[in-house]
Amino acid sequence: MRGPVKIVATVGPSSASASILAQMLSLGVDVARINTSHGSVDQWSSMLESLRRAEEAVGKRVGVAVDLEGPRVRTSNSALVKLEKGDLVTLGYMEGDIPVDSKQFFEALDEGDIVLLDDGKIALQVESVEGFQVKARVIEGGVLGPRKGVVVRGKEPDLPPLTARDRSALEFFADKGVSHVYVSFARSAEHVEKVRSIIRRLGLRHARVFAKIEGPSGVRRIGEIAEASDGVIIARGDLGMHYSLEELPEIQELIVMEARRRHKTVVLATEFLSSMIEKPVPTRSEVVDIYQAVLQTADALMLTGETAVGRYPVKSVQWMAKISSRAYRKLAASPPEKPRPTSTPYKLALGLVELAESLDAPLVVYSKTGRFAERLASFRPLKTFYVGVPSREVERVVRHLWGAEPVVVGDHPYEAGLARTYEKLRSENIIHGDETVVEAAWSSERGIYIIRVRNLEF
Amino acid sequence: MRGPVKIVATVGPSSASASILAQMLSLGVDVARINTSHGSVDQWSSMLESLRRAEEAVGKRVGVAVDLEGPRVRTSNSALVKLEKGDLVTLGYMEGDIPVDSKQFFEALDEGDIVLLDDGKIALQVESVEGFQVKARVIEGGVLGPRKGVVVRGKEPDLPPLTARDRSALEFFADKGVSHVYVSFARSAEHVEKVRSIIRRLGLRHARVFAKIEGPSGVRRIGEIAEASDGVIIARGDLGMHYSLEELPEIQELIVMEARRRHKTVVLATEFLSSMIEKPVPTRSEVVDIYQAVLQTADALMLTGETAVGRYPVKSVQWMAKISSRAYRKLAASPPEKPRPTSTPYKLALGLVELAESLDAPLVVYSKTGRFAERLASFRPLKTFYVGVPSREVERVVRHLWGAEPVVVGDHPYEAGLARTYEKLRSENIIHGDETVVEAAWSSERGIYIIRVRNLEF
Amino acid sequence: MRGPVKIVATVGPSSASASILAQMLSLGVDVARINTSHGSVDQWSSMLESLRRAEEAVGKRVGVAVDLEGPRVRTSNSALVKLEKGDLVTLGYMEGDIPVDSKQFFEALDEGDIVLLDDGKIALQVESVEGFQVKARVIEGGVLGPRKGVVVRGKEPDLPPLTARDRSALEFFADKGVSHVYVSFARSAEHVEKVRSIIRRLGLRHARVFAKIEGPSGVRRIGEIAEASDGVIIARGDLGMHYSLEELPEIQELIVMEARRRHKTVVLATEFLSSMIEKPVPTRSEVVDIYQAVLQTADALMLTGETAVGRYPVKSVQWMAKISSRAYRKLAASPPEKPRPTSTPYKLALGLVELAESLDAPLVVYSKTGRFAERLASFRPLKTFYVGVPSREVERVVRHLWGAEPVVVGDHPYEAGLARTYEKLRSENIIHGDETVVEAAWSSERGIYIIRVRNLEF
Amino acid sequence: MRGPVKIVATVGPSSASASILAQMLSLGVDVARINTSHGSVDQWSSMLESLRRAEEAVGKRVGVAVDLEGPRVRTSNSALVKLEKGDLVTLGYMEGDIPVDSKQFFEALDEGDIVLLDDGKIALQVESVEGFQVKARVIEGGVLGPRKGVVVRGKEPDLPPLTARDRSALEFFADKGVSHVYVSFARSAEHVEKVRSIIRRLGLRHARVFAKIEGPSGVRRIGEIAEASDGVIIARGDLGMHYSLEELPEIQELIVMEARRRHKTVVLATEFLSSMIEKPVPTRSEVVDIYQAVLQTADALMLTGETAVGRYPVKSVQWMAKISSRAYRKLAASPPEKPRPTSTPYKLALGLVELAESLDAPLVVYSKTGRFAERLASFRPLKTFYVGVPSREVERVVRHLWGAEPVVVGDHPYEAGLARTYEKLRSENIIHGDETVVEAAWSSERGIYIIRVRNLEF
Incomplete structure (x- = not known):
């Protein structure tokens, strides 16, 4: 599994x-x-x-x-550029041996800076900076393709987000x-x-x-x-x-x-x-x-x-x-300690996860926006939990979360949504009729949250 | 409190x-x-x-x-007996300086045994045993009242339970x-x-x-x-x-x-x-x-x-x-680890206690026999939990348990019993209308257990 | 042992x-x-x-x-004083029902204060204070003997040390x-x-x-x-x-x-x-x-x-x-963690204790003033350690310390002192010739500390 | 460092x-x-x-x-052999498409076994075994060079060591x-x-x-x-x-x-x-x-x-x-617990390591065979420890150990060896004259082990 x-x-x-x-x-x-x-x-x-x-x-x-x-600075060369260790090369705004597409890049540069090209495969050391005219020595050579990323080690030019x-x-x-x-x-x-x-x-x-x-x-x-x-x-x-x-x-x-x-x-x-x-x-x-x-x-x-x-x-x-x-x-053999939350929504989520883990049962919830699934996931439940969601949009959101398995059941009030979720899991035989399951949802009554443990046999 | x-x-x-x-x-x-x-x-x-x-x-x-x-052996003297350190005294079945009410006592005795009377206040050492005739030296003296307990250190005569x-x-x-x-x-x-x-x-x-x-x-x-x-x-x-x-x-x-x-x-x-x-x-x-x-x-x-x-x-x-x-x-400032149960009833109890503790909310249950309250108490919940019970009999049972507060509400199906319990706690103002409370009970539907968190505000 | x-x-x-x-x-x-x-x-x-x-x-x-x-305040009555619950009594500087030997006591008093006499056996509550004239109600009675301690709950009169x-x-x-x-x-x-x-x-x-x-x-x-x-x-x-x-x-x-x-x-x-x-x-x-x-x-x-x-x-x-x-x-079955010292003398002491415990061997040292023995004791060594001392004076000091057994051997340079200590322990058969022992002392050479493990058999 | x-x-x-x-x-x-x-x-x-x-x-x-x-089985081809996924090939003792150099290999083989060649780059599945004639299907292809290793997944042919x-x-x-x-x-x-x-x-x-x-x-x-x-x-x-x-x-x-x-x-x-x-x-x-x-x-x-x-x-x-x-x-910021040894040589080693760590001082020892250095290393001392050794042979042995720095000083009795080691470390300025150092060696006296803490300033 x-x-x-x-x-x-x-x-x-x-x-x-x-x-x-x-x-x-x-x-x-x-x-x-x-x-x-x-x-x-x-x-x-x-x-x-x-x-x-x-x-x-x-x-x-x-x-x-x-x-x-x-906000990544890139080279603006269209052809390949061959760079050999020891070469002295020029960098300029959209010109020079290595044309660069950002003015802010040049403002951030100082003599002695290390400039890394193409995910660090090529490295240059800056020898002089004059406005948008920079001379640099190749310290790690290679062949530079077009539109490669440019990084100044330890610096971030002030580009728009x-x-x-x-x-x-x-x-x-x-x-x-x-x-x-x-x-x-x-x-x-x-x-x-x-x-x-x-x-x-x-x-x-x-x-x-x-x-x-x-x-x-x-x-x-x-x-x-x-x-x-x-x-x-x-x-x-x-x-x-x-x-x-x-x-x-x-x-x-x-x-x-x-x-x-x-x-x-x-x-x-x-x-x-x-x-x-x-x-x-x-x-x-x-x-x-x-x-x-x-x-x-x-x-x-x-x-x-x-x-x-x-x-x-x-x-x-x-x-x-x-x-x-x-x-x-x-990990499951010696589960890490769970973080202790301070706000009520997270306390509820933790409580549900602990209840389900104590019963060694999967948890089934209905989440309109996926937020509740995020809270549950944040406590790293050891078992897969099932999240009924109203739409494919939310399904895709929930799919990213630790342990979460989303199920699209349409938009409903919470209790109805949960009921549909359970039905669907049953009809698809993801949940069989005989194992213990913990279901949870807001009740239609204000301020009441309902948890149902199914198939609990003493 | x-x-x-x-x-x-x-x-x-x-x-x-x-x-x-x-x-x-x-x-x-x-x-x-x-x-x-x-x-x-x-x-x-x-x-x-x-x-x-x-x-x-x-x-x-x-x-x-x-x-x-x-099965405690007792002396059968009716008057006070004065014993001084160093005295040599006789013990016998219903006779002697110190009459004793049990034949099995004499069977368990050996030379050298220490016999303690009256919760250990008086001590004798056995010097000889002949059937139901025992001679012993007083090693810790005192005045022996009537019907005092007799203990042979490290031995238990074979008495009926x-x-x-x-x-x-x-x-x-x-x-x-x-x-x-x-x-x-x-x-x-x-x-x-x-x-x-x-x-x-x-x-x-x-x-x-x-x-x-x-x-x-x-x-x-x-x-x-x-x-x-x-x-x-x-x-x-x-x-x-x-x-x-x-x-x-x-x-x-x-x-x-x-x-x-x-x-x-x-x-x-x-x-x-x-x-x-x-x-x-x-x-x-x-x-x-x-x-x-x-x-x-x-x-x-x-x-x-x-x-x-x-x-x-x-x-x-x-x-x-x-x-x-x-x-x-x-203790509450650094709560002891809870035991990990292996059977379902205890797993449910632990899960409820953890849910309630995560929400920092009191737990309210209805227990027909008190057994469920015993399970909850066995996990040492940090907050008082309220136990609706059908009768005074069960109330008295529950009163003995760690953290349990019983409430007599009469005999009802579980859900109704829980509802009555909650009402009573409300009417007696033990639970106010505005704090979070975790309620739990068997549902009328077979195999379903229901937990309700009241007054949960996000 | x-x-x-x-x-x-x-x-x-x-x-x-x-x-x-x-x-x-x-x-x-x-x-x-x-x-x-x-x-x-x-x-x-x-x-x-x-x-x-x-x-x-x-x-x-x-x-x-x-x-x-x-600086304890005491009553100055010479005869017994009988105090019954509910009595109103007077306290005064060297006079009244309960004469008290300290003026500062009266300065510390306020209406409502609880005054405890004779280790708390008798308690009074102050009803009025006028200079050195105090009226108080007996709330716990008893018979007050002469020169008994007087405490004001939560207060300490400003007496000389x-x-x-x-x-x-x-x-x-x-x-x-x-x-x-x-x-x-x-x-x-x-x-x-x-x-x-x-x-x-x-x-x-x-x-x-x-x-x-x-x-x-x-x-x-x-x-x-x-x-x-x-x-x-x-x-x-x-x-x-x-x-x-x-x-x-x-x-x-x-x-x-x-x-x-x-x-x-x-x-x-x-x-x-x-x-x-x-x-x-x-x-x-x-x-x-x-x-x-x-x-x-x-x-x-x-x-x-x-x-x-x-x-x-x-x-x-x-x-x-x-x-x-x-x-x-x-305690020895699960020894508590030792404190981690920050200064050299304590680091040396800890190191010695750990060395000796690792070898499960008693430690023998020579301490001129007892200070070194205090440092060793502060790490709660699990085995008795022997401390050669120059005089009875220091012997009595060392006797008070966890695990320390002092031995008087006269005043000597450290190495000689240690040698005498070992000899004495041997001659008194406290240490037999065949068990592992850890000895430690300053060397005569400046800045050098010597540790000797005796009877180490591989 | x-x-x-x-x-x-x-x-x-x-x-x-x-x-x-x-x-x-x-x-x-x-x-x-x-x-x-x-x-x-x-x-x-x-x-x-x-x-x-x-x-x-x-x-x-x-x-x-x-x-x-x-005992590794190898192919005995001298030329390259090209193998494509799906090919049916023969393996034989020194013959066939893929000649193999070991008879035991064939004895270990069963139908269905996975045979891996060249560090697993090429994989075959055995279809039939008849004596030293095996037919196998290529399931991962590649070009097989000469004398490549042959592994049967999960099996080890019974070869001489x-x-x-x-x-x-x-x-x-x-x-x-x-x-x-x-x-x-x-x-x-x-x-x-x-x-x-x-x-x-x-x-x-x-x-x-x-x-x-x-x-x-x-x-x-x-x-x-x-x-x-x-x-x-x-x-x-x-x-x-x-x-x-x-x-x-x-x-x-x-x-x-x-x-x-x-x-x-x-x-x-x-x-x-x-x-x-x-x-x-x-x-x-x-x-x-x-x-x-x-x-x-x-x-x-x-x-x-x-x-x-x-x-x-x-x-x-x-x-x-x-x-x-x-x-x-x-690792050093939260050092792992040290194993608790049961034999004396390891207890001594642990004691020395703890003493040196308590003093935050390097340890200097002299080891004739390197065995003692192995014991010290087994407790993972946090600081480099220096090991005087008699010869280059032992030097090379010690060089392999966690934290050990060997120094060749010639063959001497232990105390002299240690003295030479310390001198050499001083003369090479590896140890300066002013820091605390823990030295340890057997004494010339039987059964006595000496530890010296140098430059210990209180």
Whole structure:
């Protein structure tokens, strides 16, 4: 059986076909991520189309996450540029050996800074800065493709939170059933709030906003950012360019802790199975990495290049499912202590989780917006819990959460919604008639919450 | 406020009047104990009568516990016997300097044995045994009153579990509303079962059977005895004659642990406030002793001589209530881990307690027999829980349990019983209309258990 | 075998004879306490004389502690005064129904105050105060003897730290081999320092100063007082007049913790075996109290009335030794965590204790002043450690410490002192030639400390 | 600063030059491993020669570990064999499409078995077995090079513990200063003992025997194997062919635990930085893997392909040092509990480690054979400890141990050896004259062990 940890898979060339996607979904993908840094409206349309067909084929709907490009500086070369160690090169605003697309980038630069290109594969050291004219020495060479990311180690140029591309991406996706928006390079609560207000304006009523922590500001302000977000994503890729890699495990632990104490969804991302881009089997390191991520109680783990451009998108999903499910068994054998909540909604959620765990019974609830499911998930229930939801929109939202299994039953008052949910689980034989089940819902009477334990035999 | 630890007070000459009893009840006595080793049917009648009047005066009904004499050997002298250290005296069956009322006693004796009289105040060492003729040297002297207990250190003569006196006591009490029978010198599960079958035959439907552990067999067989009983009483008085006193704290800890892991009621007894027999204020030692007993999570603490024959029965109750309530505050600040149950009824009870504690809300249930209240109490809920019961009989049973507050509402189906309980608590203003409350009961539908959280405001 | 917890016994009428004292010493008394509130110079002389003879008879020297009267208000009546509940009585400075010996007492009084006489046995409530004329109602009656203590609940009149009696007592004891001075009613670090400077001036070079915490100021300033003292005494008698008795266990725990984190000696006092003033056997409560005091890791427990005026001084010592030794076995089975020191001398002491415990070997050291022994004791070593000392003076000091066994070997450089200590332990067969022993001493070379593990067989 | 975790690097084509080796040594390699599955006597000679030169250049000597080929079945093809998924192929003893070099292999085979070639890159499923004629279907294709390993999943053919190649390798290395022999495919205590007796016969007096756990027998008999060995190596490569990869983290944890409770050296091996065979920077997974291995308190981590055939042998060492040192900081902040030893030599070692840690001082010892250093290392001291040794042979042995820094000072009685060690550390300014140091050695006097704390200032 699958454990409660969810899998986010990035859709890309390797996984753009409905048949590949269908395999991935059936093997465990819970959320499909579209990275708007790449591709065009046509390509995104076609991805969504494939995804719809895959969902139909498999009979399962997944979360759809749009990952914005965000305030990233990029090179604006259109041809390949060869850079050899020791070369002295020029960087300029839209000109020079390495043309760069942002003026703010040049304002942030100082002599001695390390500039990393293409996810850190190429490194330069700045020797002089004169306005938008920079000379830099190549300290790690390579061939630079077009539109590659540019990072100044430890610095973040003061760019607006969303690019024009981001805005048109959001407009495009506004009516496409998106359930999650990932805010790249989240730097402050204000940054997250801004994206949230835009997507609300665009009519994405339920879409959750997750902040990607990928630079020093994100780490420093993790508290306020987590507070302002529905979830946080630990983007180990960019973090690894600002910090020395050996610092990442501690940063990862810190972010998980800060998010969990605020009851927010936690996603871990980047290079979980990077060797599988080329090979059908993971390395021992990758197994340990995924295993530890589950022990740290992340809600979800993300595959990026593995499924977007790798040779083995399906096998990558399969391995991630196998490893995380094994790690879950270990976790369940000595479950971590649950956080002690201070507000009533979380106290109720904790109480329900403890009641269900004490009875070793699955929990069934009905959640109109998915918020209650988020609260339940935040206590990491050891058993799958079933969440009746009014619509596909909310279904996709809930699919992202630790241990949650959504069921669409239409919009009803709470008690009726719960009854429909139970019926559906019964009719689909997900719940058999004879095991103990804990159901919970608001009563029609004001201020009363009802919990029903079914099939309780003494 | 009173903590959840219950107080058992022995009724005796000092507390035989209704007015004294009324004060004791209002200050915190939850169970009145009648020790049938002493007194006559007339005296017991009059105690019950006083108790009824006291209950009416105070508007509170308490548990009524009959403590059987049990298989205790006694002297059969009618006059005082003076014994001086060094004297050589004779013991015989109903004859000699110290006449003894049991033939089995003589069979158990060997040369060198230590014989303790009158709770250990007088000690003899056996020098020779010839049939029912024993010569012994006084090693601790004193004046021996009539009908005093006789103990051979480390040995238990093979007496029948109940004396004739016990049987007639049980017959007398059979229709007097007794809620608990304390089985003295409990030596085995069989012993307890025997008493249970007798009291069932006498029609005491609900009366609980508690085993008093007061000798080596009881300690050795604590597992089976706890299993066979509804509760255990750690009778430190007699235990202290069989074991050296410094061993008692470990024995006490062991018995508490064995009983709690079987979810049985635990009562600690003897010499909690013995200085208060003479003085109005406890010693520092006594304060520490009561404090520790609460930290050990006993359900109830028993007063014996303090209220039966002491000069300050009312003050004794008052001090025990004050000290145990203070110790409870300490316990509540770092609550002990709850035992993990294996059977469904206990899992449900634990789940309810955890739900209520997570919501910091009182729990309200309806229990036809008190069994469910026993299960809830076994997890030591931190808040008082309210138990609707059909009758005074069950009310008295429930009164003995950690944290339980019984309410008589008549015999009803579960849901109706719960509704009446809630109404009554509301009408008596024990529960106000605005605080969160967790209610739980069996539904009329088969196999369904319903929990209702009232006044839940988000 | 005796455990490491030391016993302080108060010398008084019941224990003034050399033969009684000899029995007490041989059964486990480590420190003899003389309470200078009572008795005269002649009586103290005779006590010391008896003690010397007892020591010789037993071949063991003990600590001699002088417990000062301190700033206690007393009544100055010479005859008995009978007080009945409800009486209205007058208190005045050296006059009235109840004459009182202190003007400051009257300044502290307010209407409504509770005045406790004779250790709280008699209680009055103040109805009016006019200068040194006070009217009060008896709320707890009794017969008032001469020179009884007077306490105003929760208040401490502003008296000088030492009385004239204290000063003459100190002068008398200055050349009598006193090892400890107990400062009664210690209220501040300054208070303790004052006594320390006086006893230094009197030539008591080694005598340790222990602060008795017996009132609200002592509790409030426990940090600074512990810092200024060599040890603290938790005087539960007077504390119980200022605080409600049920608060004492928490106060006791607090003081132990504050003293231990400063590595100070901790003594617990009052009413450990108060029933044994009259009876030969302790109550169950008293057993639990002593047991818990050991589990709290007090260095020493004090007997007061039990040995001073009780009927069973020798048996009291015997029981305290038996119970504390049993409790020690429990403690040793799951030893408490050791405090982590921050200064080098304590780090060395901890390292030695851990080395010896790892090897399960006794530790042997030579300590010129006893300070090093105090450091070792502060980590509560599980095995007896042997401390060679230069003089009887230091021997008496060391005798008071947890686990320490002093041996007088004369004044030598450290290494020689250690060698003599080892020889003596060998010649007295305390250490046999074949068990592993850890020895430690300063080397003659500057800055080098030497540890020797003897009889280490692989 | 380097942490205490040691780095084993495999010497191979990428690291065969003295200059590369010199860089690797200076960046943190503690043990050079020569894998005798590959190469010839000439190549091994040349590796040793390069290593000697590198050691001289850097001024540091490292452990030299010979990793035996062990009982591994191999293909005996000399040309490449192309295998496509779905092909039906024949395997035969030294013949067929895939010739195999072992008759026992065929005896172990059954229909349905999975045969893995070349570290699992190619997989076949057996369809029929007739003597030494096997037909199998290719289920994972690839190009098979010559002399590749053959594994039957979950089975181990009954091969002799050492191959002819192993014996000649041992003979070759017998006089080359080898410090460690790694026993591949260790299956039982007997297996390890056999290798140990051979290497003793060959005159390798000090060489330690480490068992490589790489198959089901090794895991099943981990207890007896660890007991018989000086250390264990968790060879995640082959283990991953017998077990599903997701089981490896639990197996790794089990083996570490079993070895540590027997105080044996623990080495973790395989794929720590496999991406660095091609790329200059590790993946996030690899960082987490190394980090976790240190938190699991392995003594040493092994690099294989990374330094043997990778493009970045030096950078691999550098990254491993950086990551493990960071992880060590985390470990030191909340140090794991030390195992409690039962025999005297280990108790002494633990006592010394605790003494030194309490004083926060480095430990200096003199160890003739390295055994004492192994004991100290088994308690994972938080600070580097210095070990004087008589010879280069022992130096190389000690270099492999957690936290140990060996110093060659010649063969002396213990006290003199320790003195020389201290002098040398002083003269090389590794220890300055002013910090606290704990020295320990056997005294010349029988049964006496001496510990000296230097520069102890109070």
